[in-house]
Amino acid sequence: MSHTAHIRSHRKPRRSASTIAMRAGVAGGVLSTLAVAGASGSANAAEPVTQTLELPTLTADLAAQVAQSADVTQQAAASYQLQAERDAAAAKAAKQAKTDLAEAKKKAAEAKKKAEEAERKEAAERASRAAERTTLSASSDTGSSTGTGTSSNTSTSTSTSTATGSAAAVVSFVQAQVGKAYVSGATGPSAYDCSGLVQAAFKQVGISLPRVSQAQSTAGTQVGLDNLQPGDILYWGGAGSAYHVGVYVGGGMFVGAQNSSTGVVEKPLSYDPPSGAVRVL
The missing domain is CATH 1.20.5 (Single alpha-helices involved in coiled-coils or other helix-helix interfaces)
Structure with missing residues (x-):
């Protein structure tokens, strides 16, 4: 025993078992806490920190607005396309x-x-x-x-004979065309219109007449209807503005290409009285 053991102030108090055990438990708990903290710190140091962004929730109103915007865009595109097509x-x-x-x-x-x-x-x-x-x-x-009087009479007789011969040829030609068709603008030989028939008839005797009835109504000398001779050109309407022509063939008869219903016919003057006449032969 120490020489100072009898002195109370120098004697260390004895620790009870419970105190020691409590202190050991506290120390163990502290150490455990420190270990867990260290492990956690190590883990945190090893892994990077990430930030999470929260997206807005698609509500019913927002969905309706999106759908409406899509419809407007589609309508605008259709309108532009329609305008482009127009x-x-x-x-x-x-x-x-x-x-x-x-x-x-x-x-x-x-x-x-x-x-x-x-x-x-x-x-x-x-x-x-x-x-x-x-x-x-x-x-x-x-x-x-x-010329003398005799010569003059001979000349007149010859002239009349020549005119009669040409007139006869004209009359013979138009009468030969009776029954053929009337076709506007036709000049033969299977069909005629009124002026085409007259032109073709006078062409047989070497006389070239105008093509249309207006001009044919002024192609010769005007004669009265009471002084007609075979071969005279009859016209309906005014001289220079006639709308129809035909050929007088004698005996109060005429031949003309009347219309599409009758064709070329021979009729009396009373059938369709003419307005006037001209003499070319």
Whole structure:
């Protein structure tokens, strides 16, 4: 025993077993806590920290707004497409109209040119016939003034004989066409219109008449209906504006290409009384 053991102040108090055990438990708990904290710290240090973003929840109102926006976008796209189609159709129509207008102008120009050529040809024919009539008239006047009475009578007789021969040929031709068809614009030989028949008849005796009835009604000398001779040209309507022509064949009869229902017929003057007549032969 120590020499100081008898002194109370120097004697360490004895620790009870329970105290020791409690202190050991506290220490163990602290150590355990420190171990867990260390492990946790190590784990936290090893793994990166991530941040989680919460997206807004798609509510019924938001869904309706999205659907409405989609409908508006679709309608706008359809409207743009419709407008584009209309613009394309308008452009195509304008292009076609321009083409049609150019074609119409071209056809009109061609028709005008043909009409002018026909008019010039007809004018030349009228001038030629007028010159022939003037020459024949001058020759007749010269023969009458220079010849004797006998010669004059002979000349008149010859002239009448020639006119009768030509007239006979004209009459014979038109009568041979009776029963054939009437076709507007036709000049034979299987069908005629009124002026086509008259023109063809006088062509047989070497006389070139105008093609249309208006011109044929002024192609010769005007004669009265009470002084008609075979071969005279009858016309209906005014001189220069006649709408129909035919040929007087004698005996109060005429031949004409009347219409599509009757064709070429021989009828009395009372069937369709003419307005006037001209004598070419």
